[in-house]
Amino acid sequence: MKDVCFCDETFEILVEAEVSADPIWCNKCKANLDLDELPISEELKAELYEWNSTFSNHLASHNYNGITQSFSEWLNASGENLTKKLSAELTNTYVIQYHPYESIIKEK
Numbered sequence: 001m002k003d004v005c006f007c008d009e010t011f012e013i014l015v016e017a018e019v020s021a022d023p024i025w026c027n028k029c030k031a032n033l034d035l036d037e038l039p040i041s042e043e044l045k046a047e048l049y050e051w052n053s054t055f056s057n058h059l060a061s062h063n064y065n066g067i068t069q070s071f072s073e074w075l076n077a078s079g080e081n082l083t084k085k086l087s088a089e090l091t092n093t094y095v096i097q098y099h100p101y102e103s104i105i106k107e108k
């Protein structure tokens with residue numbers, strides 16, 4: 001993709017859940033990217049939006065202190081799965097990496 005971040009052109013994408021921003025980043029300059037810039041299906045975009053908003057809601061309901069162990073397992077397994085789907089849709093031109101979310105709250 002051209003002119004979407006601080007690089008002239010990037011084909012390195014990082015997937016990481018984020019509050020109030022799309023969950024994709026340039027893996028070179030770390031700029032947050034707009035999901036709409038990615039040449040992927042509407043279906044996969046919707047899945048990524050939903051995954052990210054589930055994360056935001058969970059974080060908000062724990063006063064932004066972190067996420068629980070069981071939620072982190074779900075988040076990271078789903079994140080890996082979405083990253084695989086992205087790689088499949090974006091073919092070999094792009095290198096996609098998933099960054100797991102680790103801030104864990106102890107469950108009572």
Ligand SMILES: [Zn+2]
Binds near residue numbers: 005007026030
């Ligand atoms: Zn960049």
